[in-house]
Amino acid sequence: MELRHLRHFVALAEERSFTAAAGREHIVQSGLSTSIRALEKDVGALLFVRGTRPIRLTAEGEALVPAARRTLEAAAAARQTVQEVHGVLAGQLRIGALQSTAHTLPVASWLAEFSLAHPRVDISVRQLSASEMVGLVIDGGLDCALVALLDQRPTGLEVVPLLAEPLVLACSATHPLAGERAVRLDQLIGERFVEAPPEWAIRAQVDRAFADAGLQRRIACVVNEWSMALDLVAAGAGIALVPEGLDFTLHPRSSDALQLVPLAGIRLERRVDLVLPSGHAATPAARRFADLVKTKVSP
Template sequence: MELRHLRYFVAVAEELNFTRAAERMHIGQPPLSMQIRDLEEEIGTPLFDREKRRIALTEAGRRFLDHARGILAQSRAAVEEARRAGRGEAGELRIGFASSLAYTSTLADTLYRYRQRYPQVGLQLREMFTLDQLGALARGELDVGFVRHGGLEVPVGVGVREIGRDPLRLVVNAAHPLAGAGAVSLDRFRDDGFIAFPPDVGSGLPFVLERLCRSAGFEPRIVQTAREATTQIGLVGAGLGVAMLPGPLECVRLPRVRYLALLDEGAYFSLAVAAVERTPSPLLAGFLAVLDEVAASPE
């Protein structure tokens, strides 16, 4: 049984006239009658009562009609779903993002604009450290990632492309002698203790901190580690040390915490998009196009 048999049957059932049904289906009447008889033979029972001047559905025909219409409707829906998927308008995207991205406009603007343009696509969002995202991409567990790339090793087959840079801020306690300076050079903090991410946390920021401090002529003295940026800010407020964090986190306002701009060359943290190095699916291509639009637009 083929879909055309169902279409012919539905046309005859709705018209109750072979001539009109044949015209509707753009087929000759004899071939149409033959197709209906083939269908009845395959099913094993008549679907129409045929008289000289009129035809009518049998009980079997009436029951078969509802199912035939449903199958044809499902077929049309399947075709449309496949076409939408081919245009990148249907399916699900698995998106990873580093925690600091939640404080930037890039992630929010990209998701908002993409949802407006592709409302039928499901988005599965996962907050992950950069190293975890890169591993998940290599294993096929993510489709795309928003990462903070700064010295971490990238798995073979995964590509990382910079889409922006956020200035770094030195987070200090309000009682620090330089708290009111506004902008500072890192070499003035060589005697301070730093609060930082653990080396194994999967963030590139420890590498950036070490690189900038060495360029300033000293090794950073780590007095406390914390896996969350907001925890580090709270510990600065408690007077346990200073921290270096991406500028967007400056919106986190806690008592006794001040944010200072860094004058050192290279005092920024790259924002990048990561994906497997192959031709992207239509779904991913559409998302990356929206991301590029957002990254290229002025804030």
């Protein structure tokens, strides 16, 4: 059943004249007749009594009029909703975010600005691993996500680069390497590592760096939260390779007991990007948020 057939039916029911209804709908009378016959075929009943002037509805036609009007009103409301979303943004923004970007990216500030500018948009934030968030953006479970990607660029996604910060060695202030100006990866063999879970992009990058160098290491602790990792390192439970820009003042128990040492001979870095579906596949809210972010990070 097509909306245009219902619209033609309502016009004829209200005008009670093929000439008037055809003029109202800006079609020829033969086109209106064809449309009415198609609708009658769809519903399986005659809707008008043939040969009467003015046009008279059958019982089935009388019954269809209010339902047809409601359907046309619902369709108009749906179109209006889409137009409002396109112009005056409404709906929701489902965004994924890393746990540890507030020290370098004011994500909360961006979301607050976005929320104030678009009060009809409801925002929900999920903090998951990068691989999970990328998968959810691809599958439609998230509208966009702030993720730490490796070298790959997922097919079908737009990637907005936000930052790149080097990884450095974090060790306790009493560790033998704490006094070094820089350390090589081979100097870390035999150390106990405090590591992120395997699905984190930063863990994958570190694993790959050691594998490429033909080096093996011992992972003594795996935690999925930076503050716990830093506390373990500060307590001497192991060492870790962490983003240089972590705000260590947020971890008062460990900040004074930690020492950061640059890496020598290799540059490892954590990149953070905003990913969202390419082109029209992105939701209006995701597209508008990406536009806001671009203005914040552009040089």
